[in-house]
Amino acid sequence: MRSPLASRALLMLLVALIVLVYGFPYAFLVSTSLKSPQAALAIPPTLLPQQLSIENYANIGEHPSVQRSFGNSIIIALLSTVITIALAVPAAYAVARYATWAGKTFLFVVLITRLIPPVAVGIPLFVIMRALGLIDTHLGVALAHSTISVPLGIWLLASFMEGIPRELEEAARVDGCSRFGALLRIIIPVASGGIAVTAIFVFLASWNEFLFSLLLSSTGVKTAPIAIAEFKTQYGIQWGTMTSLAVLFSLPVIIFSLLMQKRIIAGLTVGAVKG
Amino acid sequence: MPVIRLTERRFVLLLLAPAGCFLAVFVAYPLLLLLRNSFYEVSLYALNDGVFVGWDNFVKALGSSRVRESAARTLNYTVIALSAEFVLGFGAALLFNALGKRSELLRTIFAFPLMIPPIVAGLLWRFMLIDNIGIVNHILETLGIIGDASDISWLGDRDLVLFSVALPNIWLTTSFVALVLYTGLQNVPAELIEAAKIDGAGNWQRFRRVTVPLLRPVIAVVLILRGIDAARAFDMIWIQTEGGPRFASEILSIHIYRAMIRYGNVGEASAIATLFMLGMVLASALAFAVIWGRGTSQS
C-alpha cells in the first residue's frame, strides 16, 4: 500500500490539475483582453500578451451606450432583487411553516415554472409588457427577470426557513406577537442570512439574463450582456473589445462572490441538498 | 377554534397572494397566451389577431422532420452536458471530500465559472475553439495530440459541434454539481462508513453500498435541475453557432426562437414550444420517479 502522504500528494495534484483546467479559460480571457486587438487574433495564438496593451479597454470609452448598459444592468438587477425578495419572503414563509393545501400546490407550481423555456414565453411577455406600457423600461425588464427569480427565491428561502426552529415563533406568539409580528420581528431577522444569499442569487440571475433583456429593451435600458453581444457585428466579431467588456462585466461579480464565497456555496447547496 | 383556523388559512393566503398574483400575471398568463397562439395562425406582426386553425400547428410540428431532429438533438445535448457534468462533478466532489478542509482554496477557484454570464462563456469558448485562431487546437498541437491546428474543426464539424457547444455549459456548471455533491458527501455520517469498514467492505463497496444510496436524493435533485437547465439552453449556443452548421447544433429552443422571431411564424413556433414544455414535464416526472422511487424502495 502506498504511503498516505504519497496518496495525499497525488490527490492534491489531481485536484490542482482540475482547477487549472477550469481556471484556464477565464485566465485566457483576461490575457486576451490585455493584448492589442491585432495580437488577440494572432495565428498561432499566444497564451500571454507579448506586449501589454489597454487599447481594448480604452476602446470601450468610444461607446457611451456600453457604459450606460452597465448602469442599466445594475438598476434592473437591483429592482428585480427588491421585487423578488418582497414577494418571495412571505410566500416562502407560508410554504415552509403552514403545510396547507394551498402551500403545497403553490410549491408545485413554483417547481413547474422552472421547466418553462424562456424562449416560449418571450413573445407573450412582450405583449403583456406592451399592454402595461413597460416596454423599454427598467421595471419591465426587471419584472421579466423576476419571473425567473421569484420561483427561485421562494424555493431557496423556503429551504432556509425550514431550518428555523418552530419554538422561536411559538415563543413570540405566546408573548403576544401577531402572526405578522412573528414574521417581521422573529423570522426575517433570523433568516436574514438566507435572505442575503437569495438576494445575491437573484441579482446574479438578472445580471446574466440575455433573452428577455433582448426582447424587452430597446433605446433606454439595454443591459450589459446585450451590449457585449453587440460586438458581434454583421462582418465578424470584435474579439478584442468584447473580451475586455467580458472581463469588466464579470470581474465585480467574481470579486464580490469571492468575498461572499461561503454564503454563496451555502445557498447553492441548501436548495438541492435539503430538497 | 374555527375562528383561529380561518385566520390561519387567511394568513397563509395573504402571504401567498402577492407572489401568487405576480406569477399569475407574468407566468401563467403568458403560458395561456402561448397555448392560445398554438391554435392560431399568428404572424409576429399582428400578435393580437390570428386565424383559428385547430390542431394544424401541432400536426405540422409533429410531422416536421426539422422539429423531430431538433428534439433528438435537445436530448443528445442534455445527455452529453449532463453526463459530463455529473461524472466530472462527482469526481471533483470525491477528491474534495478526500482532501477535507485543505480543499477550501481549490473549491473557491473551482466555483469561479459559476459567476460568469452564459453569454460570456459562449463567446469565450467560441473564441477558444475556432480552429485556426483558437487556443485549444494550438495547445493540442503543441502537446503533439493533433498534427495540425486545423485537424479538429470543433464548431464546423457536424458530428462534433453538439459536443463543442456543450463545452461552455459543462465548464460553467460542473462546479455547481461538484459543490452540491460535496456538501452531500460531507453529510454522510462517518459512523456508517466506519461500520462498513469493520464489516470488511472495500473502498469501492463502501462507495456503492453506503455513499451512493445516502446521496441518492441529492443526486436526483442535481440531475433533474441540471437536466432541465441544459435542455432549455439558449444564449450559449446561439452566440456560438446560431444552431449551425446546417442545423447540427440546433436544439429545440434555438429552433423555436428561429421560427418565432426570425421567420415570424408565431403559431407554429408556439405549438412546438407547447410540445417542448409537455415533454419537459413528462421527462422530469419520469426522472423523478425513476431516481427517487428506486431510492426509497431500496431503503
Place this chain on the structure above:
Amino acid sequence: MKRICLVLAILVLLSLSLVAGAQDPVTLTVLVEQGGVWLQEAAAAQFEEETGHTVEFVNVPYGSVFDRLSAEMATGGSAFDVATIDVVWMSHFAPFAEPLDDLFTDEVVDDLFASLVADAQIDGTFIGMPTWANTEIIFYRKDMWEDADEMAAFEAEYGYPLAPPTTWDEFTDMAQFFTRDNDGDGEIDMYGTDVKGGVADFEWMIAVLQAGSPGVVLDADNNIIIDNDAHVAGLEYYISHHCDMDVAPPNVNEVDWGVAENLFYQSQTAMFRFWGHAYRLTRGDSPIADLVGAAPMIAGPGGIGAIPGPWFNIVPKTSQNKEEALQLVQYLYDHNAMGIEAPLGLAARKSAYAQYADVEGFENLNPLLETLDSPQTIGRPAVADWQQIADEILGPIGSDALTCEHDVAELLAWGRAELEAMGYE
C-alpha cells in the same frame, strides 16, 4: 394698403407658427447596427446642430436590428423614428414603412447605383433611402503580386502575366499558384484563397451571378430559377476551390466573414473575396498594413458579378415624429459623403464615391464603384420570407455541396422542391 397690411400680418403669423413648429425640438430615435452609427453619426451630429433636434442611435447587433424592429412592428410600438436596415429585410418591413417616393427625385435616382434603386422599392413604392452600398471585391497581397520573382514564375507556368485576377480561371490559377508549403513539412503554410462555408447561404450566390444568372433563386417575377444552368455552374465553381483542389483552408464550415478576414490579415491566405469596407479598416499595426491591394470582383462567363449589401433608412409608420424623421433621412442622403471618412468608409451615392476615389488611402473605392456598377451585380429577391429561404434552403445547399459528396444539380432540384413547398412556382 389695408389689404396689404392684412396679408402681411397673416404672413407674419403663419411664418411665426411655422418657425415655432419647426423649432420644436424632438428626439429622433434611430435603430442601427454598429456600421450605421459609424457612417451616419457625423452627419447626424451636424443635423442636430442645424435643427436643434436630438438624434439618438440605438446600436444593436446585426441580427437584433431585425428582431427588435420585428417585435416593434408586431406590437405597433413606436420606439423608432428611423431604422437603418439591411436590404434583405426590406420587403419584410415594407408594410410598416412610410412611402418615401417624394424623396426620390430624378437627380437622386441618377446618383444611385441601379441595383440600389431597384432594392429601394417594394411593389413600385420607394420605402428606403440607401445609406451605403457595400459589396465583395478582391483583396490581394501587393507584395506577392508585385514581386518580380513571383511574376516571372507565374508567367512561366501559366503563360500570362501576374496581375490581380479578373476572371474565374485567373482566380483559380492564382489561388493554386500561391498555395504554398514554405517550410516543406508537408503542411500548407499559406493558402491561395478561402472558401467561406460559414456563410455558404450568401457566398455561392455570388458565383451564380458571375455565371450569368438573371438573379439568384428567384427571377424578377419571383419565379423559381434556382435550378438554372448558371446556378449549377456557380455552385460548382464555388465548391471547386475546396473539393477539386487544395487551395483554401480545409475546415470551410468554420470560415465565416470574420475568420476569413483574419486569415488574410494574418497572412494565412494570399487573396480573398471580401466586403470592400475592410480596406479602410486595415489596422496600422497589422503585419501587412501597407501590403493590401484591392481590385474589382472577378468575372465569370456572365461578367463581373456580386451581391450588393446596401442598407436603407426607413421611417416606421408608427413614428411619432414623421416629419422630422423624413427631414433626417433627406439630410443623411444629402450628406452621404460624410460617411466615407468614417471607419467603414462607405456611401450610397456615386458622386460620394467619385469624390474620394482618387484620394490616397481610398484605393478600394474604384473597385467598389466598378463592381457595384456592373449589370450582373444584382440584389437578392425582395420577398418577405427571404431570411427563411436563406437559412432553410440556401445554407443547407451550400453546406451539403461543400461536403463534396453530393451532385450539385440534385441539391438544386431539392431547393426547387423546398421553394415550391413554400408556395413559389
